[in-house]
Amino acid sequence: MGEVVGARRESVALPVPVLLVLAAFAAAVVAQGGYYLPGRVMSGLLVGVALVLARPRPGLLGVIGGALALWAVVRGLLEGDVVSAVPTVAAAGVFAGVVLVVAQADRDQREMLGTVVVGVAALVGLTGWVAVVLRVPSWTTVAEGLLRAASTLTYPNAAAAVMVAGLLVSLVLRPSPLVTGAGFLLCTGIGATMSRAAVVALAVGLLVLCVSAGWRKTVAAAAPAVLGAVVALAALLPSMRVADEPGPVLAVAGLVGGAVVALGLPRLGRFVVPIALLLAAGGVVAVASFADGLATRLSVSSPDRAGATGAALDSVARTPLLGVGPGNGSFFFDRVNEGTRVMRYVHNEYLQVLVELGAVGLVLVLGVVAAVLLGLWRGRGTPLWAGSCAAVVALLVHSGFDFLWHLPVVLVVAGLCAGLGFPSTRDGSVEGVVA
Structure with missing residues (x-):
């Protein structure tokens, strides 16, 4: 989208710093999003080592991120508790560090990196689906009588944020059955989390994709995965209501049927539109039949x-x-x-920063956002750029509805997505960030 990723080199090897960043992503996914101390330490150490090995120039993003970390330390000292600033310092360092490391990768390395990010996010979606079907307590959350998928992250909204970012990146990768299948699992996983903010963020991300890559290409890339997920989620709904007995046979049949739809729909030629409309109508009927149980999730009230x-x-x-x-x-x-x-959290990271670090902190956070957007603007025209921009904007929107920056997994995936769209020297030998 914007430009489909072209032919790759016969052999593409990811640099060690990038591999360490991916390891930080995987570690945070497994360790409950990295929310607790062991996960935070592991992801932070991996990103720190990656930075030492990559030795990127800090650029504008690094400078403003450093200023934010310094202000958190100063504010902690004023309160007589400098240790309280450590999470903010770590968050700023992890995010900026991941962006700076990934920005050094060349185009072929970025394609592989994007594929790995999508694959890991798809596994999050699959484990969330499994958790609902098998009713795994630690991987699900009960809210308003509904069993919501949380995967190994154990927080549905964070899991949804990771999957939304992965889905938007998948839509600009070179088309293949594996990419389409991953997109299908991501759409299914997002639906299983029942995250309202994720749906809003995804809609905004898709709008960004339509503007930057063209609506025809965006619809063509997204429709098979979305319609396949409609089938899978319609079969999953009976298992999501806590008061009902789970229906694993129906859920598995729906997942298989949805995968068939996602993989087969692009091959139907002129029959695509009527079948797509039929599937969409079926999804509406399924939601309507469970309207009572879904009422709280369809409402904007909280x-x-x-x-x-x-x-x-x-x-x-x-x-x-x-x-x-x-x-x-x-x-x-x-x-x-x-x-x-x-x-403990206001479920709006911008307001949370304003409460804890005041207007000074919020201005610095907005400065980090501006530096990221400027870097993305300077990197426009690269194959993954449209998906990178869409994913970053979606995460920025979602952050206004949930506490996401307190989980390293979201910071790492946000840094990965941003880095994929930053300017690069293509051969990876010189720092790609020049903002």
Whole structure:
């Protein structure tokens, strides 16, 4: 899309620093997204070693990311607890580090790297589907009577964010049955998480793809995977309601049928449109038949998040410039007939930064975002550029609805996607980031 990846060299080897970044991604996926200390340490060390070996120039992204980390340390010192700044410093370092390392890869290496990212994300989708069908407690979350896929990340919304990024990158890879199959698993996995924010982020990402790569190519690439996922999810719905008995036979039949649709649809020629419409109609009927159970996920209402947002805004009003300090954002609010509730995260990373690091911190975060977007703009025209931009924008949008930056897996996949679209010397011998 924009430009389909062309012929590859006979043999493509990924540089050791890039392999270490991929190892950090895989480690974070396995270690509950890297949320807890062992996962954070492992992913951070792997990215750190990759940086030492790659020795990239920091560029604008590195400078602003470093300023954000320094401000977190200063703010922690002012609160008398510099250790509280460590998570913010690590997050800034991991994200910027991954971008800088990946930006050194040449085109053929980036194609392989993109394929690996899509493959790992597809495995997240498959394990989420398995978790729902087999009702694996540690890999699912129960919410409003529904069993939501969380995969090994154990947080449905983070799993969905990883899969959305992987799906958008898959749409610009060279077409093949494996890529189409991965896209199908990703669409199915996103649906199994029942993440409303992920759907919004995916819609925005697809819009970016349509603008940058053309809507015809985008629809042609996305339709088989989406329609195949409609079949798989329609068969999975009975297993998602906690009150109902799981239907593994139906779910497996739906997954197989969906895969057949995804792989076979492009070969139907003039019959594609009527069959696609028929499948879409079937999906609408399936959702309508489970409307009662899905009502909470189809609604935009979220009382807890609304309460936490109000508490966060009150906190900002008290300390707008400096914030309350890194790690000190806790949000208390009242729920009718339920007393006082407390939430550690406001489910909006931009507002979370404003609460903890104040306006200074938010300006620095927006500076990091601007540096990434500038780097992507300078890298336009490369084969993976459209998918890279779409994935980054989708993650930026999703971050306004969930706490994603607290999980290294999201930071790593965001860095991978951004790096795929940054300018490169193509031969990988000189740093690709020149912003």
